[in-house]
Amino acid sequence: MTSPWPSAPAHAASRPSISSEPKPEIKLHAAQLTATTPDFLITDLQQSTAHLEAQIAHLGQRVLDLIATDQELQQLFELLASVTGIAADLLPANSSANGCSCPMT
Helix, strand or coil: CCCCCCCCCHHHHHCCCCCCCCCHHHHHHHHHHCCCCCHHHHHHHHHHHHHHHHHHHHHHHHHHHHHHCCHHHHHHHHHHHCCCCCHHHHCCCCCCCCCCCCCCC
């Protein structure tokens, strides 16, 4: 059976990811392993990583709040979150698809 979706161009697989910059936590880990990294750089990387993690959590909560305001979004979210392996990336760490902070019907 053929797929209803057009296939990606052959060169698409060789494209770099959206960001070729290492993740902040990887930079921090690498800096901590190097004895020559000054303490102020490690502190700065720790603060940057903590800030980004807090920002991601805040934005994630804002998205869940937005979903909670719209019945159709709630239904689509429930459907998406029901897919194995997806919910772990969509929901806050202390939530489940049925018990997230947004009121699911």
